[in-house]
Amino acid sequence: MFRKKIVLLFMILSFQMFAQKVNEVAPPYYIKSVSINTGAESVYPMFRLGDYFNIEFDDLMAQSSNYFYKIKHCNADWTPSNLQITEYLGGFNDMQILNFQNSFNTLQSFTHYKLTLPNSNTRFLISGNYIIEVLDDDGDIMFSRKVIVYQEEVGVGVTINRTRNNATIDSKQNVAITIDYNAEAYNNPKENFKIAIMQNGRFDTSITNVPPQYTIGSQFIYNYDTETQFFGGNEFLYFDNSNITQVNNNIAKITSTDIYNSYLYPLPPRGLRQYSYYEDLNGTFLPRNKFRNDAATEADYAWVYFNLPTEEYVGKDVYVVGMVDNYLLTDRNKLEYDASEKAYKKAILLKQGFTSYLFSLVDSKTKKIDFQDSIDGNFYQTENDYQVIVYYRGIIDRSDRVIGFGAAKSLNITN
Template sequence: MINKAYSLLFLLILPFILTGQVEEVSPPDFIKTIKFKSNTTQGQLPILQLGEPLVLEFDALNANEEDFYYVIEHFNYDWTPSVLAKAEYLRGLDNQRILEYYNSFNTYQVYSHYKLQIPNIQTRAILKTGNYMISIYDDYDELMFSRKFMVYEDLVNVGVNVKRSRDVKYVAQKQSVDMTISTNSINFNNPLETINTVIIQNNNLNSSISGLRPQYTLGNRLIYKYVDESAFWGGNEYLFFENKDARAANVGVQFIDLKDIYHSYLFTNIARYDRPYTYNPDINGNFQITAIDRSDVDVEADYTMVHFSLLYEELMDKDIHVYGNFNAFAIEPLTKLYYNRESGKYEGMLRLKQGFYNYKFVALDKRTNELDEGFISGNFWQTENNYKVLVYYRDLGARYDKLIGYGEASSVNISN
């Protein structure tokens, strides 16, 4: 435990040395299906109201019943380390073992399902609003993965409206987000300096827009109506499949095969960037664990090897990846598709728990590592997207960024 204490101390000090933004760490291959549960928001991005419990769940597929420990850290609005001491934002202790776990039952893939809920006996409360990172370590002090979450207090009203792009060049491809922040309980001091906002499209922190300043102030109302700065690419509706019955083809699944575990072969997809937009209801990149004839999907849903394929010519300068919230929109070696010259398709596979999944194909530039989400699926102003707006406030002389408001809107009500 002494080595663990030194390791944690170094990890806490290191960000201050680097003075950079913290990034989430993707898990190793044997940890799957990381998900949060929240009463406030839908999807895998946890935005919690102060006092609301935090529930984190994940599966370990190595069947070792390992011990895992959690550490919680507080950050500024821009994900740089805050100066708060742990006792200021946490009542109780972290760096504690996750006590609740259950082994899978009647599945081909053996796994252990872990569940952490805060508050608990050791970690009794989160005291401050703002940005947080929860990191999971194994018994050998190795960081397994980390995930961001946010805690807010409802102190301001956040109005969110989605508009077509005001830039004529991108009017058919982009969506712009207008915001209005109003309150009767706070007198904003110098809002150009003390107010910060973050706009998140479809729960994807990787593409969020932050640092926008209010353009107009009307009394205690702050108004944001930008032309380019608050515009997102519209994208396209996500593709989807459901394999709640691992033994039979289902929505999006062409056929199945049983080897060591079940294999689900999806229908081959095609590029959509040059095709007319077609509305197709989705869950904006998220996923839901489902399994028929199972009373507890946490431990009774099985894992299947899901095979993806994309009919597209071989690209010399770009890699193609499967993209979605099943892994927090991470680009990693497991999500990469490889070109099969015999079939003329990009092909790949992922081990996923039974459920309903949204996904799409994206292109990553080999030279610049620049991600193009619309390269394969296109960008359309009509696409239904979800937008969340977070409002941070650091009063003059304050030591951290309070998260004082949260607003949400869908582009299903988009207007000119």
């Protein structure tokens, strides 16, 4: 009996050691405008346990295909947890998405799908990291998205400061954190608490595995400098083609073929310019047709032509990123260099409305984003949103729970 327990323990430890992190799957070319939202506008994918949110997308094949969803629970490091489905979900998994409608009065036909969670068939039982997969009739994953479901058992205070390093004081922002907890409720919290820090809801740039710098009573203090720094970046670029036939401050020209074409004004790199504040939406997108009521089915699609005039970056690629493409680096949002015009260009099929985005410089070999030499520069004044997630796993727990959530804006940055 003792030997069987040893073997079982070894198997569990081996699974945890060699489990692969789950990455998000980018959708195929005909699945567009994937959005996690609580209304029309996309939001950061972090929700209080019991709160409702939607996952919406368009299928340009417009054949009213059958799609299904699966939900998987993950640990703090996004490896699959050991939990059975019935331990983290109430109801059913692998259910069909039944809420869909065909587009109306648009040049580009599509079918719009909407999944609301929790629903009458599926509800989250516990907090934690989740991967939500959307599959087709054959069981192939069309795309997947990470979502964090949290509880507020501990208090999480977040402030954004300028760094204390003269070399980065004008380009980086530092996140200071205070966690208030009930010492009697948690076993060895200094070892069993974990945090994740995110800028503008991005999983790809999150900072993890930072221990408390020190403890005061039942408070953990994270008042580091370099360990919790982010490059400030610059304000997001944006355009609004809610009136798809009209030019504006960001759209230079409109043409029409089978569908509309929106040509954006050329935007040279802003890195050498002085910082200029303007209110933006930090990467979000909002489908909208100025003359229709239901953007889900009545907002059309247009080819949007991006233009970045600059010398070619040797050994680097340029991508257009934002929540509209989930910050994933794919060929569909990779710009091509036009040597004759000395500009990076790309036409991307996007749903009509308000879209904010960035140009990202990416190493051609490693596929890592070069934040230090950002195309549009780094400024400590840039308005960014920060989120802090607190995880806990007790001695007998088999997964990480999310027990705290905090947020702050760098608009109120302090010295």
